[in-house]
Amino acid sequence: MKELLKTKGFKMTPQRELIFSAFFELGEHVSVDELYAKVREVDESVGYSTVWRNLKLICRVGLAEEVNIGDGVTRYDRVTHDPHGHLYCRECKQFFEFDSEAVVDLMSAVADRQGFRPEGFKVEIDGVCRQCLRKSKKDNRNGRSGRSRTDAEKASGQAKG
Amino acid sequence: MKELLKTKGFKMTPQRELIFSAFFELGEHVSVDELYAKVREVDESVGYSTVWRNLKLICRVGLAEEVNIGDGVTRYDRVTHDPHGHLYCRECKQFFEFDSEAVVDLMSAVADRQGFRPEGFKVEIDGVCRQCLRKSKKDNRNGRSGRSRTDAEKASGQAKG
DNA sequence: GCACAAATGAAATCGAAATTCATTTGCAAT
DNA sequence: ATTGCAAATGAATTTCGATTTCATTTGTGC
Ligand SMILES: [Mn+2]
Ligand SMILES: [Mn+2]
Ligand SMILES: [Zn+2]
Ligand SMILES: [Zn+2]
Numbered sequence: 535m536k537e538l539l540k541t542k543g544f545k546m547t548p549q550r551e552l553i554f555s556a557f558f559e560l561g562e563h564v565s566v567d568e569l570y571a572k573v574r575e576v577d578e579s580v581g582y583s584t585v586w587r588n589l590k591l592i593c594r595v596g597l598a599e600e601v602n603i604g605d606g607v608t609r610y611d612r613v614t615h616d617p618h619g620h621l622y623c624r625e626c627k628q629f630f631e632f633d634s635e636a637v638v639d640l641m642s643a644v645a646d647r648q649g650f651r652p653e654g655f656k657v658e659i660d661g662v663c664r665q666c667l668r669k670s671k672k673d674n675r676n677g678r679s680g681r682s683r684t685d686a687e688k689a690s691g692q693a694k695g
Numbered sequence: 696m697k698e699l700l701k702t703k704g705f706k707m708t709p710q711r712e713l714i715f716s717a718f719f720e721l722g723e724h725v726s727v728d729e730l731y732a733k734v735r736e737v738d739e740s741v742g743y744s745t746v747w748r749n750l751k752l753i754c755r756v757g758l759a760e761e762v763n764i765g766d767g768v769t770r771y772d773r774v775t776h777d778p779h780g781h782l783y784c785r786e787c788k789q790f791f792e793f794d795s796e797a798v799v800d801l802m803s804a805v806a807d808r809q810g811f812r813p814e815g816f817k818v819e820i821d822g823v824c825r826q827c828l829r830k831s832k833k834d835n836r837n838g839r840s841g842r843s844r845t846d847a848e849k850a851s852g853q854a855k856g
Numbered sequence: 857g858c859a860c861a862a863a864t865g866a867a868a869t870c871g872a873a874a875t876t877c878a879t880t881t882g883c884a885a886t
Numbered sequence: 887a888t889t890g891c892a893a894a895t896g897a898a899t900t901t902c903g904a905t906t907t908c909a910t911t912t913g914t915g916c
Pocket of ligand 1: 563618631
C-alpha cells in the first residue's frame with residue numbers, strides 16, 4: 535500500500551494512512567461525509583478537503599471508483615471484486631449488489647459492434663427492495679391517513695405500486 | 696397534449712406550450728440550459744425556473760425521464776422509444792444509444808430473483824467512440840508535444856488513451 | 857366579470873464538489 | 887542531522903447546477 539503510493543510519486547502521511555484504512559474498513563458505497571465522520575472518530579483534526587482529496591486519490595490509483603446514482607451524492611466503491619451492478623432502493627436508500635458478468639458481456643459485444651472502446655459499465659436497477667415492499671404492503675393494509683393528494687401524486691396519476 | 700395536461704389538473708400557458716414543443720424538437724438528452732437557450736430564441740422573457748419546472752413536469756406526466764451520467768448535469772430524454780442504453784464518449788461528450796432489450800430482460804430476471812421491484816434500468820457504457828479513437832490514433836502518430844506528465848497522468852500510470 | 861388555485865420570473869438559497877492559499881510536512885539528497 | 891522543496895494539509899472560499907421563495911400575473915371554472 536505505502537509502496538503503491540510511493541512508486542506513483544505520492545507521499546505517505548498520517549492523515550492519508552488513516553483515511554485509506556478507514557475507507558477500506560467501511561467498504562462499499564462510501565460517501566465523503568461518511569468517510570469524514572469515520573475518520574474524525576479517530577482524529578478530530580483531519581480536514582474535510584483532505585478526506586475528499588484522498589478519496590479522489592484512491593480512485594486515481596485504481597483502488598476505488600465513483601458510483602453515481604443521481605441522488606446528488608457521489609459514492610466510492612472498492613474495485614476489489616468482479617464487475618457488479620447495483621440495485622438501489624428508493625425507499626430505504628440502500629444499495630444491493632448483483633453479479634453483472636453476463637450483463638457486461640452482452641454490453642461489451644454491443645460496444646464492439648459500434649467500434650466503441652468501453653472503459654466502464656454502469657448497470658443499475660432502481661426500484662423498491664423486498665423489505666420495503668413488505669413494509670408498504672403492511673402500511674396499505676392499515677390504511678393511509680386521510681391526507682389529500684400531493685402535487686406529485688396528481689402528476690403521476692395512480693401510484694405505480 | 697393540452698388534453699393530457701388538463702386531465703392531470705395542469706393549466707396550459709403560452710410559456711408551457713413553447714417549452715414543451717421546444718423540448719420535443721430538441722429530442723434527445725436535453726439539458727436545462729440547452730432547452731432554456733432554445734426557448735429564449737423564441738421568447739426572451741421566459742424565465743429559467745419556468746423552463747426547469749416544466750422539464751420536471753414533462754417527466755412527471757411520463758413524457759421524459761432524467762438521465763444522469765455523473766458529469767454533473769442532468770439531462771432529459773424522451774420516453775418515446777424502446778428501452779435503450781447509452782454509450783457515452785468521454786472525449787467528445789456525445790451520447791450514442793443502443794437497444795437494451797436483451798440487457799434489460801436479463802436484469803429483470805436478476806431483480807425478480809431478489810424480490811426487488813424494478814422501476815427503472817440504467818445501462819451505460821462509458822468509453823471512447825469510434826471517431827475519437829480514430830482521431831487519437833492519428834494524434835499519436837504525429838507525436839505528442841514534449842510537455843511533462845501531469846499529476847493525473849502520474850496517478851493513473853500509463854495514459855489509457 | 858369573479859374567485860382562486862396554478863403558473864411565472866427574478867432573486868435567493870441550498871449543497872456537494874472543487875479550488876485557493878498560507879502553512880506544514882515527508883523525504884531525498886547532501 | 888540538516889536542508890530544499892514539492893507534496894500535502896486544513897480552513898475558508900468559490901463554483902455551479904438544482905431547487906425554493908415570494909410577489910405578481912394568468913388560466914379556468916363558475
Ligand atoms: Mn457496489
Ligand atoms: Mn437516450
Ligand atoms: Zn428498501
Ligand atoms: Zn467521441
